[in-house]
Amino acid sequence: MKKLRFRKTSTTFYAELKAEAEVLLTEPVLQRARRRMKIKCCFYALLFIGLYLNVYNPAVSSRSWLLILNYTALGLSGILLAFNCAHDCVHNTFSSRKGTNKLLFYLVFNAQGVNASLWRKRHIASHHIFPNVDGCDADIDDNPFIRLSASQPLRKAKRYQHWYATLLYSLYTLHWILVKDFIYLRKKQLANLGEQRYSAAFIAELILLKAVYFFYMIVLPVWMGGIPFATVLTAFLVMHICISLFFVLTLIISHLSMETVFPVADEQGLLPYDYYEHQLAVSLDYHPCNPLANWIFGGFNSHTAHHLFPHLPHTVYNYLSPSIKKLSAVHGLPYHELSIPKAIASHYRYLKHLSRP
Structure with a gap:
């Protein structure tokens, strides 16, 4: 694969944005933002x-329906803990101590049954560098079920992907825990990351952590709580269906929609935008300045700000999003914003668009 490069900037967009951010994000504002993030983590x-x-x-x-509701709420709280704490930890924005960030991220992600180390590698070293660039963004790697980029081959079954996508999305978290992590263990070539190797100790740790997850989520309630196995398993499966749909449909819309761009490099490996213009073009915001949306989605709703300022805590993104929107308009650059229902609808239109030759 040819080495990709971003074009040199032709605008002062990011320099102006950074200057505005420095004015907006005074030390008292940053202190309140960090404090709010820690409160959210504790909550x-x-x-x-x-x-x-x-x-x-x-x-x-003793009541099956109550247990199912409790499991579903439990799963959602775990996802929101990952959104509002672990994601900041992986970017070292939760704490000034890298060890604290690493420990919290490790605990929160593995407590959900997914491997923290494998996700961190894909997220930091692949997705954040080349979002929406086919072959260089591990999040849109070619897969046998759904076509997520026009550069990927159109297989016959994928012509109906906008009809069956919801069913696949409902299985996402279980697939991630039971299948996806093991696929990444076997993948030697991962997007832009080159040759991947994992030690026997790492693989043993991954399997052990997944066993711990199933033990405390299924075995322990049956063993210590005296709850029938079928009831616990039903609650566990319903939980995963609900959290899968919540997880996918609040994250996938931030990059994969009719509004966002999927840049293709030229023969010399030069991408059509500079780095910061690229982040604008490939991201979509939903309710980016809404405090409630920030509290729930942990800044994923203001995704443009996150890709432009990944070194800042997500609790300041609602301060930055108006400036991003204003300056992108001044410089004639793309900025994408929809309501969450419209963003989800746009994603399904995008799937339908890619289902055609």
Whole structure:
């Protein structure tokens, strides 16, 4: 694969944006933002622990429908903990101590059954460098089920992908835990990352951590809580269907829609934008300045700000998004913003668009 390069900037967009950010993000603002992020982390962590302990509450465990609701809320709280804490940790924006960031990220991700180290590598070293660039963004790697880029081959079954995508999306988290991580273990060539090798100790740790996840989510409630296995398994599966749809449909829309761009390099490996213009072109925001959306989605709703300022905590993105929107218009650069229902609809139109030759 030829080495990709971004074009040299032809605008002062990012220089002006950075200057505005320095004015907006005074030290008191940053201190409040960091404090708010830690409060959110404690809130979602306590919610997750409380809902897990509630599984053993006889008033809940004795009623199947209540147990299913509790498991679903438990799964969602875990996803929101990852959104609002672990994601910042992987970018070292949660704490000034890298060790704290690494530990929290490791605990939160592996507690969801997915391998933290494998995801960090794909996210930091692939996706954030070349988002929406086919062959260099591990998040849109060619897969046998859904075509996510026009550069990927159109197989016959994928002509109906906009019809069956929701079913596949509902299985996403279980597929990630049981299949996807193991696929990445076997992949030698991963997007732009080149040759990948994993030690026997790493593979053993990955398997052990997944066993711990299934133990505390399924075995322990049956063994210690006396809950019928079929009931626990049903609740566990319903939980994964719900959190899969929530997870996919709030993340995938931030890059894969009719509005966003999928840049292709020329024969010399030169991409059509500079680095910062590229981040604008490939990202989509939904309710980027809404405090409630920021509280829930952990800044994924203001995704343009995240890709332009990944070194800042997500609790400042609502300060930056108006400046991004204003300056992109001044410089004639793309900025994409929709409501979340319209963003989801746009994603499905994009799937339909890619289902055709």
